[in-house]
Amino acid sequence: MHFDITGTIRPEDLEKIVVPLMAMLAHEGVESIDSIRLSFLGWPSEGERLQIVTADGRVTSLRCDAEEIASRPQVERFVLPEGISLRQRSEDKEFSMFSLAAGHDD
Numbered sequence: 694m695h696f697d698i699t700g701t702i703r704p705e706d707l708e709k710i711v712v713p714l715m716a717m718l719a720h721e722g723v724e725s726i727d728s729i730r731l732s733f734l735g736w737p738s739e740g741e742r743l744q745i746v747t748a749d750g751r752v753t754s755l756r757c758d759a760e761e762i763a764s765r766p767q768v769e770r771f772v773l774p775e776g777i778s779l780r781q782r783s784e785d786k787e788f789s790m791f792s793l794a795a796g797h798d799d
Contacts, residue, residue: 741781748776
């Protein structure tokens with residue numbers, strides 16, 4: 694299944710989309726979901742688009758175990774793992790296949 698949700702929202706508003714979507718799926722008989730992907734572009738209040746990077750500056754993705762998270766009684770927020778941070782992508786950075794291949798841009 695693929696849901697394409699367009700528009701710009703604040704992070705705290707994502708649950709207003711996800712909670713009713715999951716309720717709709719449950720109502721329609723979906724009993725389990727897997728291979729969940731959340732892909733978006735994120736910006737701070739001022740500055741350039743953010744990227745998730747390793748300590749050596751390589752662009753990376755965050756992965757987590759959905760079953761482990763779902764087994765918790767309550768999840769308040771995620772914490773970035775050691776060595777992972779968010780950085781602003783330079784506005785003047787030109788697209789380069791080399792940078793993509795080397796993990797320095799997304």
